[in-house]
Amino acid sequence: MKTPNYIGGWKSIFYSLHVMREVGFGEFSKAIVSKNTCKTCAYGMGGQSGGMVNEAGTKLEICKKSMQAQLTDIQKPIPQTLWASESLDSLAEKSALELERLGRLNTPLYKKKGDTHYRPLSWAAAMEKLIDKFKACPPERSFFYSSGRSSNEAAFLLQLFARIYGTNNVNNCSYYCHQASGVGMKSTLGTGTATVQVHDIKQADLIFVIGANPASNHPRFVTELLHCRRRGGKVIVINPAKEPGLVRFVIPSDPRSMMSTGSAIASSYIQPKIGGDMALLYGIAKALIAQNQTNSEFISAFTDNFEAYSYFINGLSWDEITAQSGVDQSIIEDLAVQYANAENVVFSWAMGITHHRHGVENVEAIANLAMLGGQLGKRGAGLLPLRGHSNVQGIGSVGFTPTLKNQIFESIEKNLKVVLPQSLGWNTMECMQKAHEGEVDLAFVLGGNLYASNPNLNFAEKALDKIPFKVFLNSTLNSGHLKGVSQEALILPVLVRDEEKQKTTQESMFNFVRLSDGGIHRLDNCRSEVQIISELAAAVIATEHFDFRPFQQHRNIRQAIAQCIPGFGQMQKIDDTKEEFQIEGRSFHLPYFNTENGKAKFVVNPLPEQKKTDGSFRLMSVRSEGQFNSIVYEEKDSWRGTSHRKVILMNPTDMQNLDLQDGSPIAVKSAVGELQGFEAQAFDITAGCVMGFYPETNVLVGSELDPKSKTPSFKNTEVWIKKGI
Template sequence: MGKDDFIGRKSAAAGGWGALKSCGKRLMQTGRPFSGARAMLKANQPDGFDCPGCAWGDPEHGSSFEFCENGVKAVAWEATRLRVTPDFFAAHTVSDLRNWSDYDLEHQGRLTHPMVYDPASDRYLPTSWDEAFRGIARALNAIPPDRAEFYTSGRASNEAAFLYQLFVRLYGTNNFPDCSNMCHEASGVALTEAIGIGKGTVTLEDFDRADAIFVIGQNPGTNHPRMLADLRRATARGAKVVVLNPLKEKGLQRFADPQNKLEMILGGSEATSTEYFQPRLGGDMAAVRGMAKVVFAEDAAALAAGHPSLLDLAFIETHCHGFETWRAAVEATPWSLIEDQSGLTRDEITRAAHVYLGAESVICTWAMGVTQHRHSVQTIREIANLLFLRGNVGRPGAGLCPVRGHSNVQGDRTVGINEKAPKALIDALERETGRPMPRRPGHNVAEAIGAMLSGEARAFMGLGGNFARATPDSALIARLMRGLDLTVHIATKLNHSHLLPGRAAWLLPCLGRTEIDRNSKGIRQIVTVEDSMSMVHGSGGINLPASKELRSEIAIVAGIAAATVGSGAVDWAGLADDYDLIRDMIARVLPAFGEYNQNVRKPRGFRLRNAASEREWNTPTGKANFSADPLPDQTEWQRIQQEPGLFVLQTFRSHDQYNTTIYGMDDRYRGIYGERRVVFVNPEDLARTGFASGDRVDVIGSQGSDGQIRIAEGFRLVPYDIPQGCVAGYYPELNLLVPWNAYGDKSFTPISKSILVSFRPAAG
């Protein structure tokens, strides 16, 4: 491949024929294109399965043909006819497989048999389920519980996650490093402080009622494409959609609906935004504060002219705490600081503020572009402050909307995957089981890594996911995991985490979301998930299992639990054979689920009560809390102005991946083909450095406090529309540049959107 051969024409709009071609390509790769297409017809349907592609909500008309390109890719990835059998492991040592790419590993197909690691041959060998459960139990019971880490991926169902936390707490620890620690933990912390619940307050229907939607630090086209249809409908009916994103992203500009026949024939598309601003990395808080500053100035002018206040004073007086303190902080913040940190001009911020002021109902929505900075909690608090000003929380068409990634990352936290469990949850679990539960806070992801580094942690169990590639400091994590006494992975496909075995290691294959799960009576079982709008709905697979040896995540967790802690307090086998019993237990422990089994069998399921959306504030003040946090003393972008040669890096997904899963090597929305080791750079920065488009460089991390040099080798430079001083590239390839102990205030979320880096010519 030549120096620039990987750069091609970008899509004119998101969706359209490009999406259909990509869907067709992925379905053909399964070897079962017709069954894959049939499966998609059952995605997000009352009698089908929940799409594993993202956590965006489903429409009220739950019987609609509602899926997207990402959903097709996720289903095709899972429904492949390729298999990773014991013969595959007999042909390859673990050391050999570690040299394979993420893409090549996962495209070998579905795992088929439980496997145990043999250090002598450096291979995984087949084992029986009973032998695996007994071996894992022996290893766990040989160490103190607080020295084991229990990771959860957001792909796990409510039922699997609930059983997992129940088992782990009966075992004796609250060590629950979770995928949410690496993405939306800042949202949970900030919203709990602000409104008393760590979730968004909107429903999907609110997007049809909003007069203005602010999309901050997220890229729906790649991460949750179904949202694009909602943004497109909003602009079509006259609502304003304001984007704040450092990169120009196709999906946030125009969307061609693949399900609109006339549009596909004519090659048309419609706008998904009405205003697009490009703040510097880390500049969102300053931009939002600037908007508030404009609102206060306009309000003062209105009052001086004898007009009513532009603020919702009744809401502020009745429902809010700390308003005057925050107002003083806003008015004391100089415009020079706001402009420098945000990278936006006062005129641009004023335009955004006028959209806010001109709208009766406003939604603010955000993702990891906001949550993965040091000051992410403060930024989300500032977003909440802005909405409080005009009463835009707790009424139709308005509210706060963090958009999660994995389809059940929110549900896992709801049912107890929490290293700092609420007292009420522990009390309820003790009543349910009659056994004492640990109450000391456990480890999140960053703390789990620290415990591995110190030697405190000796065991790791992963309920799905790819911990070693999803975490920061991936080279360090690989070394640490190989030094553990025990590693256990429950998974559908092979990934790099499985190739870092501890002294004892098991790889346990599970059913996927799309596969039929029957109990001992032959009855088809369903599981449940919770989306970003607090909707809980059922999911039942329709495809035959990839192997007769596969067990559900629930059955695997129950088998490990029974072998490790016994069945005296919990009938693990009974629960694994009837998921209704698990839901009955969840409802007893968490009364918000109500008549769980009845509710979840209704079309589209049911919504968990969200007190803040009803203007009930479960905070220490009993009100929604304004926050008077100052802007950061210095953003990373401001720091690099004093250190020539440095840039601020953000990591993100390509369009052909989902989290650490690489579906393909193209990123057509950004014009990249057949290549992933790329860094997007402002053209003027590229010229200033003396490099040219397509040059290969090593990317050097410049942020570790431990003296370690972190280098990502051999990345191509690509000119792109991004603010000067800011650069971007794909994870997991660039995760090794993110120090494990560089995380957000209060949240422990990795600062993967604000990493200081420099470039040097790549060797050769």
């Protein structure tokens, strides 16, 4: 097991020097100090205060992920000669990293059914083809998908066009990540987003990090974890895998940390079984209730349904709890004592919680535990889902969802004087299933990599292949342009955030809206997403029905958002004042919640069934250290000690039982797929659990969904491993 002594620090600084050297100091510095929101995670950085400032005013807020995004954005265009020399098949053989580093897309590309190559197309020809396809397609046989990197303006405009066009088949990448967080928080608190602001993190004396690896995916959050430890607080990490960056981390912007071999992050590191989080959370609740260490005043005054919840928790046996969680009773009871003794507690989590068939119930269990301790509705405490893409929360806020909230639906109809469809829209997996059944003729994919984001990649490729026409808006080439595209496909090259010719806005995971100036010129043949969408909408929708031409101006879209989206009223004046803002009605610093009676609600769910065949393992898919979502920046994962991506990380004892050593070839099989040519590598992970990289291991993940959030179970797949040849 080859993991480093510490994470971050000089390694991150050396990487930043590598990026500067590769893209040029001038280009790099111009990008990172510009008044644009960070392009990677939703933790929040940049905007009108400058590229390295967060919403609390803290400076030097930059991380390796931010730099990696610049490395791929500040590339030269892909040479025009490549499209004739490289077939789809030859491009498909390249790794995700190789595709990303071919350069930027800088011309529309098209292939018709049966073509072996993409060919460049003029913008006029590309738009004519796109417009003709939409005019010919029945709206109910189309769907619209968005990644979380697009702007609020593009997302609002596209969902509006889709609905006026005649369909609610509008969905986004959150269905494959944090949809369970929104559903679980809605059922307990009446809100779907974080209840805290950045300032609250700085007041916490206990922070739970559950099913997340922020050292890799949200590095600037780790700075707050370190500060919590330094002011005498505690950090409890709950994760089947012991991630080195959550044990010790060197903060590059912190001189004291840089002078050490790593600052301690986790004060307690608990490694349950995969799928055992709910049992562990229930165990903490059981100990609190038994020890009479709950906040009875808060529960009585500000919650409902505690009696049913308490009765259920008391009815669970410790044997059930410890067997399913894999954690000893004494350890769980100690966690309860730490929780009871804390003054201000923040619960944070990521997809290790949501990527289960009981993901919503996991989130509800976290909310229940927060209610037990009265750690809601006050400053310095609350719930924080650690969201991924930099505007994934924003695109949902502005309506890029299959079902609009009633208030938004009514506001759009009233203020924009349109009639919206009332049919049920498809979630992301429904779009794939409908495509597989031959019920989709056209797909509009706004950013991201829909193919690689899917579970069960064999199914995903077949489903996408049945769609007669797909249009992709991207800045670089990815596997989604090469898999499942045997029929017609059109790729339109887009400007990235700091290149936009007009200002755009983004929303952080803390419900804070930033304004990005754009303005950097790099390529000469890319267009903004809004320009493409507005031109398409104006050509497809008759002017007397709705005039999309004014929405070529981003300012006009922001005015519509301010009118139609609750909490976004301040967007109406943001162009003039440049004042970024906290969305109204989402942060809970008083114990009154967005439920019918204003009270938080305890929700009771039975422990999930965890069936396991003898000899099988539970697989969770994860991002590597050199990766952001489906974008791969480095093949190796220096933090976990892997040199390539075709690896399965295993408990050392499990490896011994299978007569495996580091580097042993293995075959991995699930109910839906099989991987050959992979290697085993020892890692500190709970026995019976294994870990592999996304999206490579997605071929093993089934299409079964959490019935409440419609999110796939990426983090809980039964697999069988055998020694290869």
